[in-house]
Amino acid sequence: MAKDLRDFLQLVEQRGQLRRISALVDPDLEIAEIANRMLQTGGPALLFEQVKGSPYPVVVNLLGTVERVCWSMQMEQPQELEALGKKLGMLQQPKPPKKISQAVEFGKVLFDVVKAKPGRSLLPVCQQVVKLGPEVDLTQIPMIRPYPKDGGKIVTLGLVITKDCETGTPNVGVYRLQLQAKNTMTVQWLSVRGGARHLRKAAERGRKLEIAIAIGVDPLIILAAATPIPVDLSEWLFAGLYGGKGVQLAKCKTVDLEVPARSEFVLEGIITPGEVGTDGPFGDHMGYYGDTNEAAPLIRFHAVTHRRDPIYLTTFSGRPPKEEAMMAIALNRIYTPILRQQVSEIVDFFLPMEALSYKAAVISIDKAYPGQARRAAMAFWTALPQFTYTKFVIVVDKDINIRDPRQVVWAVTSKVDPIRDVFILPDSPFDSLDFANERLGLGSRMGIDATTKVYPETEHPWGEALRSDPEIAAMVERRWAEYGLADLVMGEADPNVFGYDIR
Incomplete structure (x- = not known):
């Protein structure tokens, strides 16, 4: 496991996948335009050494290929991630072992959990420089503005850390933040996310919510925080399972929270329930500008700590390919064994990048009885929380390569009678960023049965x-x-x- 962002940058550079740029660049639009062209061609990660208005360098496109995402998880191929998914599936729904070999395998997984427990750092490098109160100036951080009509500069790959005021359980998420002033930012999170729940609980008890933003961490920790798999584990333990070694944490200077000890920057602040700011509009993953949110929670920062000569890590959303899409392709492999455990007939599934990595799913099944494809689609929508927002599910036979669009299109066109094989579920909870829906936050889902039909699905024999x-x-x-x-x-x-x- 890489110790931090710098370790991973060194690895990427050694493998010829990092380009250093010494020319002066502007974080307003220019950096994103350069990075977007690299993403379109599967190009290298970019390290901008001179950034207008800031003394700090900027790294972007670090996870811009599936290959580099796998490297961040100490693997070479996406297929290797299925072994990790199998391990997480065993922890999610452990079953009594029936054989000695199964007992040994489960014992290894439990030992991995012990190794994954986070550690504590007494002299964290993320606190080599400490700025408090009036010294806090967020404008010195080279945040980017990706698109011309964006509402402001943003932080995108920061770990947003909060704590349940009742149980003390921390939550680590990856949410977009917008710079408002030298010591304030707004945060954009969905109401179902952990940070939003913590804020509601704090408001109910008349308390303020402490918050920390860790920027420039080991990419493996970002992937762990961004993986919405329903395992009753903390994100820190999850990251340790990903990397095979516990994450080293450090106690913040001014809030009762812990952050990765080798972060490049840490921002410490509070949210006062009811204090809000205007957030957006911003270019979003759907490929459009999102709406302006005039009631986004406002964070007031009173401390900034960082390493000596810190590096700022960033990315941006938009129509694929983008870094978030590459992360999703790799993480798809982790979901597969877990999904098989939830829905036994599923052989494989795929979330195409071109469908925003979650809007459409292709599922292959080992079909054994009539109506099974519809059952598999319904089970998929309820298997994991993130699949709630999947708009289209196409179910094919197990001999179809679901990652080959030509095979999938052939299955749909040769095996589907729309009146029989297409079914629609109306008025489902939906992604509020999906402008195709008549009512934001409420939409429909479509299932397509592209499997070979058996009696009584059809009255005639199927061609060979x-x-x-x-x-x-x-x-x-x-x-x-x-x-x-x-x-x-x-x-x-x-x-x-x-x-x-x-x-």
């Missing part, structure tokens, strides 16, 4: 799928070079496999 002769296919593979085609990629033998895989 085309297949190559296996002996001829093997012979062609052996003689491919003999045909003089060695310099050309050989397609799959099965005509139903289109030879295109975006895994």
Whole structure:
């Protein structure tokens, strides 16, 4: 596990995936424009060494490829993440082991939990420089403004840390914050998120809510905080499970909260219930400007601590590809074993980046009875909280490569009768950022059964799928070079496999 952001930057640079830029750049629009062009081409992470208006460098596009997301989790391929998902699934719904081998496996998982417990740092580097009261000046931090009509400068990859005033349980989330003045920011979070719940509880008891923002942490911790998997674990323990080693935490200077000890910046403040500011509009992940929120909670900061020569880590939302989409593709692999545990007939599932990594899902099932595809779609929508906002679910047979859009489109067009195989659920709770809905926050969902139909779903026998002769296919593979085609990629033998895989 990398100790911090700097360790990971060093790894990325050693692998030729970091570009240092010494030219002076403007955090207002320019940095985002450069980074967006890199994201479109799968380019390297960018470290801007000279930023207008700030003494601090800026890193962006650090997690701009699935490959780099995997590196941040000490893995090389997304497929390796399924082993982690299996481990988390065992913790979520432990079952009595029936075999010695299962008992040993579960024992290893419990040992991993022990190793993942967070530690404490007595001399945290995040507090090498301490600024209190009138010394606090957030305008010195090189926050970016990504789009021309954005309402202001933003923090996007900060860990927002709060605590339940009754139980003392902390919550770590990743929410957008907007700079308002030299010592104030607004925070934009959904009402179902942990920070919003903590603020409501504090308001009910007439208390102020303490808050800390940790910026520039090990990307693995960001991924842990952004993963909404229903496991009864703290985000710190979750990050330790991701990395195989406990996160080192430090007590804040002025609030009763803990932050990663090797953060680049830490902002400490309070929210007074009812004190609000105007937040937005901002370019959002849907590809549009979001609405202005005139009642966003206002944070007043009274302390800023940071490392010597700190590095500012940032990103921005928008129509894919963006860093958040690359993170989602990798995390999709973690969800898969957990989803299989919740819905046993699901073989695999995929959330396409082009569908904003959550608006559409493709599910493959091992179909055994009529109506099973509809059951799988309904179960998917209720399996994990984040799937509540999935607008379209397409269910296909297990032999379809769900990551190949040509195969999925073939299944939909060749196996679907819309009047029989499409079903719609009206008036469902929905994402308030989805402007396609007639009423914001309330919308419909569509399920599409693109599986092969069985009786009584259809009254006639289904046609037999085309297949190559296996002996001829093997012979062609052996003689491919003999045909003089060695310099050309050989397609799959099965005509139903289109030879295109975006895994």
